[in-house]
Amino acid sequence: MSDQSAQAEIVRNSLKRRYRKERRFRLYGILAIFIALASLFILFADIIGKGHTGFVKTTITLEVVLDSELMYLDDPTDADQRSMADFSAPIIAALQEHFPEADSAGEKRELGRLIGTYAASEIRDLLIAKPDLLNSTQSIEFPAHDRVSVYVKHPDNSQYSIKLSEQQQRWVDELLEKGVIDTSFNDVLFSRGDSREPANAGVLGAIVGSLLTMLVTLAIAFPVGVAAAVYLEEFAPQNKITDFIEVNINNLAAVPSIIFGLLGLAVFIGLFGMPRSVPVLGGMVLALMTLPTIIISSRAAIKSVPPSIREAAEGIGASKMQVVLHHVVPLAMPGMLTGSIIGMAQALGETAPLLLIGMVAFIVDVPGGFLDSATVLPVQIYLWASSSEQGFVELASAAIMVLLTFMIIMNALAIWLRKRLERRW
Amino acid sequence: MIKLKTALTTLALAGSIAAVSSPAMARDTINIVGSSTVYPFATVVAERFGRNTDFPTPKLESTGSGGGLQLFCQGVGTQHPDITNASRRMKKSEFDMCQKNGVKEITEVRIGADGIVIARSNKADKLDLSLEQVFLALAKEVPDPDGGDKLVANPYNNWSEIDSSLPDLEISVMGPPPTSGTRDAFVELAMEGGCKKFDMIAQMEDENENKFKSVCHSMREDGPFIEAGENDNLIVQRLAQDADTLGVFGYSFLMENTGQIQAVTVDAVEPTPENISSDKYPIARSLWFYVKKAHVGVVPGIEQYVAEFTKESTWGDNGYLIDVGLIPAPRNERMKIAKNVKELNSMTGNEL
Numbered sequence: 171m172s173d174q175s176a177q178a179e180i181v182r183n184s185l186k187r188r189y190r191k192e193r194r195f196r197l198y199g200i201l202a203i204f205i206a207l208a209s210l211f212i213l214f215a216d217i218i219g220k221g222h223t224g225f226v227k228t229t230i231t232l233e234v235v236l237d238s239e240l241m242y243l244d245d246p247t248d249a250d251q252r253s254m255a256d257f258s259a260p261i262i263a264a265l266q267e268h269f270p271e272a273d274s275a276g277e278k279r280e281l282g283r284l285i286g287t288y289a290a291s292e293i294r295d296l297l298i299a300k301p302d303l304l305n306s307t308q309s310i311e312f313p314a315h316d317r318v319s320v321y322v323k324h325p326d327n328s329q330y331s332i333k334l335s336e337q338q339q340r341w342v343d344e345l346l347e348k349g350v351i352d353t354s355f356n357d358v359l360f361s362r363g364d365s366r367e368p369a370n371a372g373v374l375g376a377i378v379g380s381l382l383t384m385l386v387t388l389a390i391a392f393p394v395g396v397a398a399a400v401y402l403e404e405f406a407p408q409n410k411i412t413d414f415i416e417v418n419i420n421n422l423a424a425v426p427s428i429i430f431g432l433l434g435l436a437v438f439i440g441l442f443g444m445p446r447s448v449p450v451l452g453g454m455v456l457a458l459m460t461l462p463t464i465i466i467s468s469r470a471a472i473k474s475v476p477p478s479i480r481e482a483a484e485g486i487g488a489s490k491m492q493v494v495l496h497h498v499v500p501l502a503m504p505g506m507l508t509g510s511i512i513g514m515a516q517a518l519g520e521t522a523p524l525l526l527i528g529m530v531a532f533i534v535d536v537p538g539g540f541l542d543s544a545t546v547l548p549v550q551i552y553l554w555a556s557s558s559e560q561g562f563v564e565l566a567s568a569a570i571m572v573l574l575t576f577m578i579i580m581n582a583l584a585i586w587l588r589k590r591l592e593r594r595w
Numbered sequence: 596m597i598k599l600k601t602a603l604t605t606l607a608l609a610g611s612i613a614a615v616s617s618p619a620m621a622r623d624t625i626n627i628v629g630s631s632t633v634y635p636f637a638t639v640v641a642e643r644f645g646r647n648t649d650f651p652t653p654k655l656e657s658t659g660s661g662g663g664l665q666l667f668c669q670g671v672g673t674q675h676p677d678i679t680n681a682s683r684r685m686k687k688s689e690f691d692m693c694q695k696n697g698v699k700e701i702t703e704v705r706i707g708a709d710g711i712v713i714a715r716s717n718k719a720d721k722l723d724l725s726l727e728q729v730f731l732a733l734a735k736e737v738p739d740p741d742g743g744d745k746l747v748a749n750p751y752n753n754w755s756e757i758d759s760s761l762p763d764l765e766i767s768v769m770g771p772p773p774t775s776g777t778r779d780a781f782v783e784l785a786m787e788g789g790c791k792k793f794d795m796i797a798q799m800e801d802e803n804e805n806k807f808k809s810v811c812h813s814m815r816e817d818g819p820f821i822e823a824g825e826n827d828n829l830i831v832q833r834l835a836q837d838a839d840t841l842g843v844f845g846y847s848f849l850m851e852n853t854g855q856i857q858a859v860t861v862d863a864v865e866p867t868p869e870n871i872s873s874d875k876y877p878i879a880r881s882l883w884f885y886v887k888k889a890h891v892g893v894v895p896g897i898e899q900y901v902a903e904f905t906k907e908s909t910w911g912d913n914g915y916l917i918d919v920g921l922i923p924a925p926r927n928e929r930m931k932i933a934k935n936v937k938e939l940n941s942m943t944g945n946e947l
Contacts, residue, residue, distance in 0.1 A: 288646055294647065365642060366642050367642075446656075447656070532654065532655040533654050533655075535645070
């Protein structure tokens with residue numbers, strides 16, 4: 171009796187300490203979650219804070235007289251004449267309408283620098299498409315120069331510096347008042363490829379490039395990965411060789427991605443002579459990188475199919491092949507798909523292996539096929555983040571938001587598929 | 596599901612076989628590789644070329660000068676690049692490699708130079724600095740002034756401590772932040788140039804290149820070197836107000852602000868366009884690109900791209916590359932190069 175009460179005494183005495191310990195332990199957990207959430211929040215706040223202005227563009231709308239004498243152009247369909255024509259003259263003339271006092275050559279040049287660099291090319295493109303517009307007056311919306319855009323969008327932001335001259339600032343203020351300079355949703359971002367001028371730069375080229383690359387990756391990695399998993403799980407004999415293969419697959423999943431880029435460079439480009447920078451090549455390299463992830467998750471999915479189902483199928487006389495293809499694989503499919511989508515999401519965010527096979531490049535034209543030069547979204551972000559023009563700061567963050575959106579969609583799809591197709595036994 | 600899978604597998608196999616079996620595919624986009632210093636100029640030209648002609652926009656990869664020449668000299672055929680950019684001249688060994696791999700005819704184009712000036716207010720006295728002095732004033736670690744082959748944290752706070760011939764003036768230099776290309780070039784040309792003149796550090800280059808780089812490329816962080824923002828205009832304004840401060844920026848800003856600031860001569864050479872483009876001025880480098888003649892006519896648009904690059908309105912004294920920071924070559928030299936390029940004259944190898 172006294173022995174028991176002594177024990178109870180010990181327990182009672184230590185009880186407080188044990189509760190404290192537990193509370194502390196819980197607190198550590200909460201703290202860890204708080205740190206994780208806080209860093210995520212800071213990251214998002216920073217990206218969104220910097221990037222939301224990337225979705226806004228600054229435009230200058232002008233009544234342009236497409237005067238043939240001003241442009242030295244009689245026939246817009248004639249390539250020789252086009253190469254000698256001055257397509258910027260009507261734009262400067264239209265700006266001068268607003269500021270008749272700016273008449274010297276220097277002032278005209280200053281005026282011309284309010285407009286984006288490729289405004290003249292837009293007039294050229296317009297006249298090639300519709301030659302009969304020559305000598306007519308058109309209201310055209312031009313992208314404003316990067317410096318104007320910074321001045322309009324970030325007047326009091328110390329992270330941006332205003333590089334307009336005082337006279338240009340006065341002009342811009344006046345045009346803003348008149349409504350000639352305006353801001354609107356940046357559709358250019360989603361309708362163009364890369365550019366050295368922020369006002370003309372878009373992520374469409376990179377999105378299409380990413381899509382083409384991912385299609386190739388999926389087309390290679392998914393069937394190969396599933397086939398490998400099915401064979402290893404269902405047919406392969408259990409011996410040293412399969413053990414060796416298994417160890418290697420697990421190792422491959424942990425290999426840094428740049429190694430796969432080196433492999434692509436040496437084998438696909440060096441040995442097979444494939445062209446650089448194309449989505450087929452990028453897709454093949456990323457497929458190699460994704461394969462281990464898909465094989466491992468597919469094997470896990472196959473393993474989780476209960477043996478009773480195999481036995482039942484065999485019991486009613488199904489062949490091994492029928493068991494696998496009619497029962498095991500369909501039941502394991504949700505797990506395989508989830509693994510594949512997560513592997514693909516990883517591949518979507520990858521830049522390192524692409525660096526070596528030439529997909530980190532300045533590519534303006536939107537790729538039209540698997541064999542056109544292309545770049546991908548994370549590469550585009552990297553290129554913009556390292557550009558010196560101020561406008562690219564916000565564009566890089568905006569592109570990050572686009573990439574994150576794709577990631578969220580893919581991961582949501584994985585969760586949805588799992589919820590929808592998963593069966594419980 | 597199975598049918599779909601078979602179809603996908605076949606598709607994938609067919610795709611890879613198609614890609615593998617035709618290595619020398621016809622290509623209609625010009626491929627350009629090479630120096631990251633030339634990249635900002637070349638991308639601007641490429642984009643203009645793409646927008647204003649009917650040719651597709653050339654593809655540009657920034658691989659570094661050496662990496663670019665390595666790719667360029669691999670051989671003739673559309674899987675190899677057509678043009679490579681370089682922030683130095685091709686080496687004899689690289690020319691030989693090109694020759695060995697069948698890249699016989701190469702046209703060399705010098706597009707101009709990239710120069711950095713150290714400047715101060717017009718109101719201050721003229722100043723001349725050697726590269727060693729620049730290094731001693733701005734490096735994080737310098738050779739021990741008391742002798743011995745130790746490196747010590749930079750002890751100099753006054754120009755006259757470095758050399759008695761220099762004025763008795765506190766060291767105060769404003770320069771670009773590490774994100775800037777100007778900073779990269781300044782560090783590579785001025786700091787490394789000065790740093791190499793010390794035997795003990797020069798030895799390090801062969802023995803331990805990483806250490807060498809970290810010694811030569813680290814700017815001091817204890818005050819005398821002030822990182823100004825990317826806005827070079829601000830540096831110019833500060834210099835105009837404070838005659839005791841020096842500033843580091845791209846040559847074009849000196850040109851635009853000669854009313855307020857003057858250049859410090861480096862190794863007694865004044866940074867003039869002539870001295871910069873003739874390589875006399877030490878903190879400058881020539882920029883080049885090389886064209887593979889065998890690809891002209893095979894890949895459409897190479898001639899026209901080169902013509903766009905060598906137009907006066909591109910690389911001339913009022914050309915659009917000035918805005919990006921190029922220092923044009925002297926006019927008579929430009930004319931000679933442009934003519935040479937138009938005829939696509941090949942290098943002989945003797946000029947290197």
